[in-house]
Amino acid sequence: MKDPRLLVQSPLRRLSLLQVRHIATVPFGEATGDTARVYRELEQDFGVLAPPIALHAPVPALLAASWMTLRETMLVEGLVPRAAKEAVAAAVSRSNQCPFCTTMHSTMHNSLTTRPTSSGRGVKAGPAGGAGTAPDQLTAWIGSAGMPPFAPELMPELAGTAFCLQYLNRMVNVFLGAQPLPPRAPDRAVGPVLRVLTGLMRGSVRARIRPGRSLSLLPHAPLPKDLGWAAADPRIAAALARSTAAVELTAAELVPEPVRDLVAAELARWDGGDPGLGRAWLDAPLRELPPADRPAGSLALLTALASYRVDDKVIAAYRQNGGGDREILAVTSWAAQRAAQRRSGQLLRDN
Template sequence: MAPKPVKLALRRALRETRYVRPVPVGKATGLVRDVYRQLERDFGMLAPPVALHSPSPPVLAATWLMLRESLVAAGATGRADREIVASLVSQANACPYCVEVHGMALSSLGRSSVASAIEAGGVVEDPRSSAALSPAASAELTAVAFSFHYLNRVVSVFLGPSPLPPSVPDSAREKAKAVLGRFLRPIEDASPGLSLEFLPAGSEDFAWAAGNPTVADAFSRAESVFASVPVPPAVRDVVLRELSSWDGRPPGLSRSWVDAVDLPPDDVAAARLALVVAKAPYQVDDAMVAGAGLSDRELIEVVGWSSFVAAQRCVALEAHAGR
């Protein structure tokens, strides 16, 4: 875990969150407090991509379950391979924040050349492509990919392009990244399953996770949360309908594709936001968020649900492609 002065500085990074106000550490109670404590202990810092979900405690817990049991907990794969998958997915989703964070982690693990190659868009071997993967290893790496298809969308909406604040001068960025990277190293006692207590058991089966019961349990519990958040049924219907025929490719820079969708008349703004989050989160802007007129909790839940179902679709497409 980071020393206290660094830990406090990392907590202040939550202030950079857009559109919602995360729960400050000093005011966290109940489930939020418990997730924050485990997050700082096991991930090394109060990671803003997770903590920003705190206006909705169940969604915060679901996000942490997915991240911890895929990326952080000990298992059949090494942390470096998981970080490579996280970085490759983030690079494919054009999420510079996550590419930078996980590049720091790779550098701290002695894989700085891989991190540099990914950031530059070079060719890097994807650990998921190995023919020697065991079912447990395949489940873990698929879970990492799922988590980052989810997190990349959330981060694109609520955070900026870098985990470092704009006040850090260019001359100091590499040193700052090296310092932060040290706190992202794996801890020795990150036993699998310790986050499961935060949420009740789910009922959904994830076929891709069959090789790792803990991962399957974590994602089933998370799915139950997203299935129950109060997203309007008409919004759910239009997003799921559009995703069912989506090939996974971003629709480009224009938002004209959204105008061609038959949106529910009573929930146009919320449906537009949810659909753009799912397919093109980089297109979300201030006007779109303001137009939805959602409270902090509602916004986290709509963005979270849309990101989750989009991640499901992305993982299904990757499985069909044989990755």
């Protein structure tokens, strides 16, 4: 029996991909191999062909990595209900000035809390007392980078969700608009679109997706030391190990080594704050790069530290120096991932 959601999902496919800017997309009907598999799993397990994941399709390994991270940390319901993860996702998105993700995850959180889809079971009390996963507690934790209010065994799911959104917020700010709408769609369409999208996504929550299904998309890899907090959940640890390795391998092939070295050094000094609208913080380190690498360095640093400032001019400058769609995705995904790892470490520094 066909999934009744297909009646809505099918016409949404083209509208989802129309939202992606700066790079070409892979249409649903033209996807093959692992790309086709991820597209199908997106609709089945997330409810829609989500643009924040689908935009990675020109590089199948990055598509698999982004999907694996989202699915295994946020969508699989382990010890933590989806509503709590949506609260974390919304809080992280607000902190990163990502209106697209803030709108989507706030709406989904409100939908799940006003009309619960699961049993409503609680989670184990954390060191701050109570369940530790009330929205205000989770929002405060994201904002303060202090002691988590929940039990240690919940860390892989909740910190994993935060890590995932730190990455996706940056990619969304670069490649998507402020709202989940195609270009030139009127703002008044946001409400009806959100009702359709949340309805589809709620259907995937009710379905209780199978844990670990996405792991076969990428080969085994060691867990990075700065993601050691995930080790308590072998499934999430495996997902993050494989996905981060895929991004690193892609960057090693397509991102100049001087750019990677520079961004790594800047992130090591970064305190997690917004560098502001001036250019001094950007221009000074870029002067350390060979002139041919500066457009890639600019794109990488902006993606990592101020992704909302990546515009057509930044992308065009990189293209003029030979950067194609695959290179643009490699630079941005690597910078976003490294920034997400850095922010995760700062978030958990007192744990």
